[in-house]
Amino acid sequence: MDDQLHDIRARHIGLMRTTAATITRLLETVSQRDASTLRDGGDGWTILEVLGHLRDFDGFFRGRAEMICAQNYPTLPAYDHESLAIERAYNAGDLRAMLAEFNASREQTRGFFSDLVPEQWERAGVHPERGHFTLTDAAIQVGHHDVTHLEQIAKILALHSTAS
Template sequence: MSNLTERPSKEEYGGHFDTYINAVPEGNIVDILAEDLKSTSEFLSDLPLEKAEYRYAADKWTIKEVIGHIADTERIMSYRLLRIARGDSTPLPGFDQDEYMKHVNFNASSLTDLIADYIAVRKATLTLIQSLADEAWGRKGTASNTVMSVKALAYVVAGHGIHHIRIVKDKYLA
């Protein structure tokens, strides 16, 4: 496998992804994603049920909505990763997370079901990235008008989830 312990360079992603990529700890990205699956699913499973629909401010998402958003975004980023890894040069569109949230009711789902969905999505992401040939990791494509490498997208997947779980810990459970 390619050197998956080196962070993507700035030429592999747009600056607006810095927050997510910088949130990823040092190490092998496949191992980090696998460990994050374990730690995040355990953390979410230990959440008190009465906190699941809590918002720390009126205009913020509930914890259930955050979990759904993490899974939705991972699906989109993994799809982008797949297309670019397979050599598809078609520019991929962006997405509006707030528009997505208008058309889904994550609060109607049980916390258990949302956690199970997150786990399924992450396992699918892991299966995908573990199957990639070395040369696929450096391939670049365009997503949201930004040049992205496959490696950078794997880091964005990891960092996006880490970022939102930190917010849950800091803002929702403090």
């Protein structure tokens, strides 16, 4: 079982790299204008709003994981993603700068999880939505979250390509 868990964790750390590379590749040819105007449906998010969310939540996910390592069964903070998009003016951001910030954050996140020793992986805290939440859960959450928003970016781009 330990070998299987080790493999699952390693695959999820690898997934963190793959999803970041896929997001980067999807956005390579997107213009600043398109990133700030094309939406996921009528009131949906723009690409900049999705990217700002991904960048910030990558840091939040890492911060929660660091809390789990540093504290004994901490209660992890909750974040209001809708308020953050407005407060941090995601849609006014620079696409290339935000993408670079996301990738830099992701390398830190990957490094954090890569450096964990076996005993640390079982440490846990209380997630605001999920309850008991281990570092294994935290690593899995990163890739799952990315895939959700990869689909959202792909939908935005597909809506645009069919509208052209």
